[in-house]
Amino acid sequence: MSAAATLPRQWRNGELAVMLLLPIALINAIGFILPVLNLARYSFNKSRIGGGIENVFTWDNWAGLLSDPFYLELVFNSVWISLAITLTTLVVSYPIALYLHRSTGSWRTFLTVLVISPLLTSAVVRTYGWIAILVDDGPVVSAIKAVGLPAPSLMFNIKGVFIGLTEILMPYMILALMAGFGRLDPRVEEAARTLGATPSRTFLKVILPLTLPGIALGCLLCFVLAVSSFITPKLMGGGRVFLLATEIYDQAIVTLNWPLASTLSILVLIVFGAALWAYSAVLRRLD
Amino acid sequence: MTAFKRAAGVSMTALAMSIAASAAMADTVVLTAYSGIFQENYVKAVVEPFMKANPDVKVEFYGMPNSAQMLGTLRAQVSAPQIDIAIMDVSVAKAATDEGIFAPMDETVTKHLADLYPQARADGVNAVGVTFDNLVLLYNTDKVKEAPTSWNALWDAQYAKQVSIPAVPDIQGTTLTIITDKMAGGTDYIQSVDAGIKRLEELAPNVQTWEPRPDVYQPISSGTAAIGIGWNARAQVYSDLSAGKLGVVLPQEGSGFQINVIGLVKGGPASESAKKFVDYALSPEAQAAFTEQMFYAPTNAKAAALISEKALERTAAGVMDKMIAINWLEVAKIREAITEQWRRRVIPLSR
Numbered sequence: 001m002s003a004a005a006t007l008p009r010q011w012r013n014g015e016l017a018v019m020l021l022l023p024i025a026l027i028n029a030i031g032f033i034l035p036v037l038n039l040a041r042y043s044f045n046k047s048r049i050g051g052g053i054e055n056v057f058t059w060d061n062w063a064g065l066l067s068d069p070f071y072l073e074l075v076f077n078s079v080w081i082s083l084a085i086t087l088t089t090l091v092v093s094y095p096i097a098l099y100l101h102r103s104t105g106s107w108r109t110f111l112t113v114l115v116i117s118p119l120l121t122s123a124v125v126r127t128y129g130w131i132a133i134l135v136d137d138g139p140v141v142s143a144i145k146a147v148g149l150p151a152p153s154l155m156f157n158i159k160g161v162f163i164g165l166t167e168i169l170m171p172y173m174i175l176a177l178m179a180g181f182g183r184l185d186p187r188v189e190e191a192a193r194t195l196g197a198t199p200s201r202t203f204l205k206v207i208l209p210l211t212l213p214g215i216a217l218g219c220l221l222c223f224v225l226a227v228s229s230f231i232t233p234k235l236m237g238g239g240r241v242f243l244l245a246t247e248i249y250d251q252a253i254v255t256l257n258w259p260l261a262s263t264l265s266i267l268v269l270i271v272f273g274a275a276l277w278a279y280s281a282v283l284r285r286l287d
Numbered sequence: 288m289t290a291f292k293r294a295a296g297v298s299m300t301a302l303a304m305s306i307a308a309s310a311a312m313a314d315t316v317v318l319t320a321y322s323g324i325f326q327e328n329y330v331k332a333v334v335e336p337f338m339k340a341n342p343d344v345k346v347e348f349y350g351m352p353n354s355a356q357m358l359g360t361l362r363a364q365v366s367a368p369q370i371d372i373a374i375m376d377v378s379v380a381k382a383a384t385d386e387g388i389f390a391p392m393d394e395t396v397t398k399h400l401a402d403l404y405p406q407a408r409a410d411g412v413n414a415v416g417v418t419f420d421n422l423v424l425l426y427n428t429d430k431v432k433e434a435p436t437s438w439n440a441l442w443d444a445q446y447a448k449q450v451s452i453p454a455v456p457d458i459q460g461t462t463l464t465i466i467t468d469k470m471a472g473g474t475d476y477i478q479s480v481d482a483g484i485k486r487l488e489e490l491a492p493n494v495q496t497w498e499p500r501p502d503v504y505q506p507i508s509s510g511t512a513a514i515g516i517g518w519n520a521r522a523q524v525y526s527d528l529s530a531g532k533l534g535v536v537l538p539q540e541g542s543g544f545q546i547n548v549i550g551l552v553k554g555g556p557a558s559e560s561a562k563k564f565v566d567y568a569l570s571p572e573a574q575a576a577f578t579e580q581m582f583y584a585p586t587n588a589k590a591a592a593l594i595s596e597k598a599l600e601r602t603a604a605g606v607m608d609k610m611i612a613i614n615w616l617e618v619a620k621i622r623e624a625i626t627e628q629w630r631r632r633v634i635p636l637s638r
């Protein structure tokens with residue numbers, strides 16, 4: 001009350017907020033919104049044979065995209081593969097995050113550092129590590145062969161991309177889950193147990209509902225990262241896995257069809273928009 | 288002793304001043320071309336000798352990983368170019384010419400134009416061939432005991448899941464398509480590559496990866512893959528570096544050329560000195576030096592006489608009659624159709 005009274009008159013009614021937000025809004029407008037608008041404009045340009053760009057306004061790229069089964073399959077594949085990777089990441093990360101949340105002291109610090117440490121290494125290096133482990137004459141396939149099972153091909157196909165991306169996304173999922181576990185009070189669990197709930201019932205009726213915000217956040221983060229990742233699919237997909245991100249790279253860098261690359265990029269933004277909408281819908285229901 | 292020190296001090300100062308003065312006077316030419324081993328070898332064989340002969344010109348080599356990124360950078364600078372010269376793939380140079388990025392290339396730029404092989408000149412491209420490269424067969428000498436002589440080795444069942452092919456849209460895949468089409472009885476790749484695609488469908492199950500990374504040479508050198516295709520110049524250099532692990536063969540059926548062209552950026556900051564460099568890069572001496580260094584075939588017909596037999600043998604210069612004439616500007620028009628064929632008919636058969 002007194003602080004507001006001492007402010008100059010013209011700064012009231014939220015004008016101060018506007019003033020404070022202006023610098024970051026400006027930076028975002030120049031660094032983010034402008035390039036995205038430019039990208040959207042490019043998607044209506046015409047690509048010439050050999051990589052040139054004709055500055056016209058045409059719906060051809062969009063019409064071509066929506067009528068070509070290859071690209072529809074590409075979008076469908078990207079979304080379901082990313083969803084499946086997100087779900088797998090969630091399932092393998094959840095117990096780790098829960099254990100971390102419950103541990104204390106230096107043990108907790110040690111484990112947290114262990115979880116974060118993969119992020120200190122570049123995803124490219126980790127991907128090459130996976131290639132060495134999963135190739136046809138690598139240790140994993142050899143071990144499967146040694147016990148007499150039919151050896152699957154784990155590298156240079158969708159399985160490789162799946163394994164690699166899941167591992168690369170796990171730290172993000174664990175951190176997001178832990179951030180969302182704030183509402184999980186151990187006393188609530190104890191109360192459920194003393195009232196006679198079985199461990200599985202406690203998990204399903206108490207722990208899981210309380211950690212849903214963390215799950216939603218982690219899933220959103222991992223889904224967005226999975227859809228946009230292209231290094232791992234490029235390195236581990238063996239040219240057999242066609243995803244939106246790898247196709248954008250090919251069109252922009254190899255074929256030089258920038259208008260089509262822009263159209264695909266805007267399409268990815270639309271997919272992200274849908275993911276954000278789904279996330280906020282989930283959050284609304286939780287509240 | 289003190290007198291000596293003083294004299295040394297004076298001479299050092301004089302030296303420093305003269306270096307500073309010459310640096311201030313030196314005209315800087317910015318050249319963009321491929322980074323990595325191309326940069327290393329081109330600087331050694333061409334850029335440094337040029338600067339030695341022209342102390343008043345400084346050439347800065349700005350390496351980029353591929354032609355597309357060069358085009359992107361040149362596009363971004365079109366109103367105020369920072370780059371004077373670009374060495375890039377001919378089909379990308381065509382796009383750059385169409386967008387008005389390159390200045391015309393004529394006798395006022397270089398007197399060597401008349402000496403260039405006809406393949407080095409393409410209508411509608413304001414840049415001329417500076418290197419010829421060709422597709423070759425690569426093999427790991429531990430896994431492939433007897434050096435293959437034919438492209439058909441790729442189809443050999445004993446290399447199942449051991450073949451490494453950079454697929455289309457990479458132009459190594461495009462070149463393989465054209466070679467395969469000719470081998471399978473195709474007569475005009477511009478009309479149809481159907482015969483080649485059918486043959487590639489049979490290759491698909493043998494393929495380990497369609498996207499070798501970081502490039503096709505490393506996995507074959509290290510034995511991750513047994514056999515594959517790549518570009519001759521890089522393969523020759525990596526073969527030397529691999530202590531005999533990487534074998535390189537120009538198959539008996541011949542091959543096709545990839546052409547890098549050199550172009551002058553319109554409105555580049557150092558136009559006169561830049562012209563001087565383009566002229567030097569196309570001279571028989573520079574062409575010969577780069578062939579000795581990195582085994583690209585020369586584009587200047589007068590260069591061959593200056594190249595050692597040993598280096599010439601490792602290029603396609605001796606088997607020009609076996610090379611398929613690939614018109615890359617025409618190929619650009621069918622590239623999308625070839626890509627579609629690969630994606631719908633060839634690659635799915637290797638899953």
